[in-house]
Amino acid sequence: MKIFQSTFKWFDDRLALSRLYDHTIGHQIPFSASSWWYVFGSATLACLAIQLITGTCLALVYVPSPEYAYASIEYLDYEQMFGWYLRALHFWGSNFMVALVTIHMIQVFLFGAYKYPRELTWVVGSGLFLCVILMAFTGQSMRFDQDGYWGLEIVMSILGRFPLIGEEATHLVQGGPIIGAATLSRFFTVHVFVVPAVIISLLVIHIRLILLMGISEYPEAGKKLDPETYKDEYEDLVKKTGIRLMPEGGGKDLVFTAMIFFAIVLCAALIGPKIPNGPADPTLIHTVPRPDFYFLSLFAVFALMPPYMESFAIVYLLPLSIVILFAVPFISRGRERHWSKRPGAVITVMLVMTSLVILAWEGITSPWSPHMNAWSGVPIQPEFVVGRSPLEHVGATVVQGKQCRNCHSIAGKGGKRGPDLSGVANRLNYNQLVRQVLQGDGNMPAFGRHLGPHEVTALVSFLHTLHPENEPPSADSAPEYAPPLATDPY
Ligand code: HEC
Incomplete structure (x- = not known):
C-alpha cells in the first residue's frame, strides 16, 4: 500500500494529478444536474471513442481506391476473421452517435441550457454536430457501393447548384470533373484526418466551456434567469448542494454509457454491418440507392420537392437552417428555462422531429430514386435527329437512355x-x-459492360453524325460498312 502511495505522490508532484482531477472529472456540479436527462452528452463521447478505435482498425485494411475499396470491404466481411464484426461495430457506433448527439441537442434545447452563460457551448456543440454529420456522410461514401456512390453524386449536384462557386467547388471536392479515384482519396482524408482532428479540437473547447461555465442546474418552471446575478447564484448553489461529478454525480452517466456500449455490441452481433449493395457503378441507373438512416429525410425532401424549388432550397434554405442552428442562443433570449414555460421551443422540437421522421419514412418507402437522371430527361434537340437513318435514330435513343446526357450536353443542353x-x-x-x-477514358466511366454490341453500333453511328453541317467528320473515320465490333478486340 505504502509503495502505491509514494509512487502516486511522486507522479502527483510532477503532473499535479490531484489538481487535474479537481478541475476536471472531480469538479463540483449542482446536485440537480445529476439527472437521467443529462447522460446523452457523455454517451456521445463514448461513441466517439468506439469510432476512433474501430475506425483505426478498419483503416489498417481499407484501401481508398475505387478499384479496391469495395473489395477490401468484402475481404473484411467474408475472409478476415471478425472483420465483419469490426465493420458492424463501426457502423452501429456511427448510428448510435448520430442518434445520441441529436437527443443531446434536443435535451439541451428543451432545458434551455444554451442560455446565458452557456451560449458558446451551444455554438461549439453545433459545430460538433455538423462534424458528426460530415463523418456519417463521408463514412457512407467509404463503402463505395451504389448507395455511397449515389450519395456522393447527389451531394455533388447539391454543391454544383451554388451560384458562382458551385462548379469550382464541385471540381475541388471531387478532385476532377467526375467522381473517381481522386474523390475517394479526398473523402478518405477528410474522414480519417481532417474531420476527426476538427472534432477533437472542438471537443476540447466544448469541454473546457462546460468546465468553466459549470453544468447547468435542472431548470425550475417560473424561475427567471438573470444574467446579472446568475453566476453568483450558481456558485452558491454549487457550494450548498454541490457534489463531485466523479464518483458521485456521474453514476448515471456510467450506467447509461454502459447500456449504450451493450446495445452497440448487441446490434453489431445480431444485425451486423451494412452489407454493401454492389460496387459503385455510374453506368447502372436501374438501381435504387438509399442513404443511411440519418440522411433519409434529406433524401426524401429532394425526391419529393418539385424540381423548380430544388435550387432555391439548396442555395437558401439549407445554409439558412445551419445559420439558425448556430444562432439558437441569440434568437431565443427569453429568461425562462423550463420547457413547460416555453411552448415555442416545444412546438419547434415537435415540428422538426415529426417532419424528419415522416420524411425519413417517405425516404424508405418512396419509389423514387433521387434526381440522378437529372439531365437524361432532356430530349435531344430535333435538329440532331432529322434526316438520320433508322440505325442512327436507335443510337440517339441509346444516348437518351444510358445517362450520357447527365454528363454531356448537346449544343449546350445537358x-x-x-x-x-x-x-x-x-x-x-x-x-x-x-x-x-x-x-471510358480518364474521367468517363466505361460503358462496355452495359451496352450490347448492337447498341454500341447504333450509338456510335449516331455520335458520328454530330458535326457541324459545313465540316465533315474526322478524316479516316467511318469505315464505310465495317461493323466495328466484329474487328474490335473489346
Ligand atoms: C459520369 C459522367 C459521364 C457519363 C455518364 C458519360 N460520359 Fe462521356 N465523357 C465524360 C468525360 C468526363 C469525358 C472527357 C474524357 C476525359 O476526361 O478523358 C467524356 C468524353 C466522352 C467522349 C469524347 C468526347 C471528346 O470530345 O473527346 C465521348 C464521345 C463520350 N464521352 C460519349 C459518351 C456517351 C455516348 C455516353 C453514354 C453512353 C457518355 N459519354 C457518358 C463523362 C461522362
Whole structure:
C-alpha cells in the first residue's frame, strides 16, 4: 500500500494529478444536474471513442481506391476473421452517435441550457454536430457501393447548384470533373484526418466551456434567469448542494454509457454491418440507392420537392437552417428555462422531429430514386435527329437512355461534366468513338459492360453524325460498312 502511495505522490508532484482531477472529472456540479436527462452528452463521447478505435482498425485494411475499396470491404466481411464484426461495430457506433448527439441537442434545447452563460457551448456543440454529420456522410461514401456512390453524386449536384462557386467547388471536392479515384482519396482524408482532428479540437473547447461555465442546474418552471446575478447564484448553489461529478454525480452517466456500449455490441452481433449493395457503378441507373438512416429525410425532401424549388432550397434554405442552428442562443433570449414555460421551443422540437421522421419514412418507402437522371430527361434537340437513318435514330435513343446526357450536353443542353457532344465527330473518328464508349477514358466511366454490341453500333453511328453541317467528320473515320465490333478486340 505504502509503495502505491509514494509512487502516486511522486507522479502527483510532477503532473499535479490531484489538481487535474479537481478541475476536471472531480469538479463540483449542482446536485440537480445529476439527472437521467443529462447522460446523452457523455454517451456521445463514448461513441466517439468506439469510432476512433474501430475506425483505426478498419483503416489498417481499407484501401481508398475505387478499384479496391469495395473489395477490401468484402475481404473484411467474408475472409478476415471478425472483420465483419469490426465493420458492424463501426457502423452501429456511427448510428448510435448520430442518434445520441441529436437527443443531446434536443435535451439541451428543451432545458434551455444554451442560455446565458452557456451560449458558446451551444455554438461549439453545433459545430460538433455538423462534424458528426460530415463523418456519417463521408463514412457512407467509404463503402463505395451504389448507395455511397449515389450519395456522393447527389451531394455533388447539391454543391454544383451554388451560384458562382458551385462548379469550382464541385471540381475541388471531387478532385476532377467526375467522381473517381481522386474523390475517394479526398473523402478518405477528410474522414480519417481532417474531420476527426476538427472534432477533437472542438471537443476540447466544448469541454473546457462546460468546465468553466459549470453544468447547468435542472431548470425550475417560473424561475427567471438573470444574467446579472446568475453566476453568483450558481456558485452558491454549487457550494450548498454541490457534489463531485466523479464518483458521485456521474453514476448515471456510467450506467447509461454502459447500456449504450451493450446495445452497440448487441446490434453489431445480431444485425451486423451494412452489407454493401454492389460496387459503385455510374453506368447502372436501374438501381435504387438509399442513404443511411440519418440522411433519409434529406433524401426524401429532394425526391419529393418539385424540381423548380430544388435550387432555391439548396442555395437558401439549407445554409439558412445551419445559420439558425448556430444562432439558437441569440434568437431565443427569453429568461425562462423550463420547457413547460416555453411552448415555442416545444412546438419547434415537435415540428422538426415529426417532419424528419415522416420524411425519413417517405425516404424508405418512396419509389423514387433521387434526381440522378437529372439531365437524361432532356430530349435531344430535333435538329440532331432529322434526316438520320433508322440505325442512327436507335443510337440517339441509346444516348437518351444510358445517362450520357447527365454528363454531356448537346449544343449546350445537358450535364457539364464531360465535353459537349455536338461536334464530337470532328474530334474523334469512328473507332475512337467506339473505344471511348466501351472503355471510358480518364474521367468517363466505361460503358462496355452495359451496352450490347448492337447498341454500341447504333450509338456510335449516331455520335458520328454530330458535326457541324459545313465540316465533315474526322478524316479516316467511318469505315464505310465495317461493323466495328466484329474487328474490335473489346
Ligand atoms: C459520369 C459522367 C459521364 C457519363 C455518364 C458519360 N460520359 Fe462521356 N465523357 C465524360 C468525360 C468526363 C469525358 C472527357 C474524357 C476525359 O476526361 O478523358 C467524356 C468524353 C466522352 C467522349 C469524347 C468526347 C471528346 O470530345 O473527346 C465521348 C464521345 C463520350 N464521352 C460519349 C459518351 C456517351 C455516348 C455516353 C453514354 C453512353 C457518355 N459519354 C457518358 C463523362 C461522362
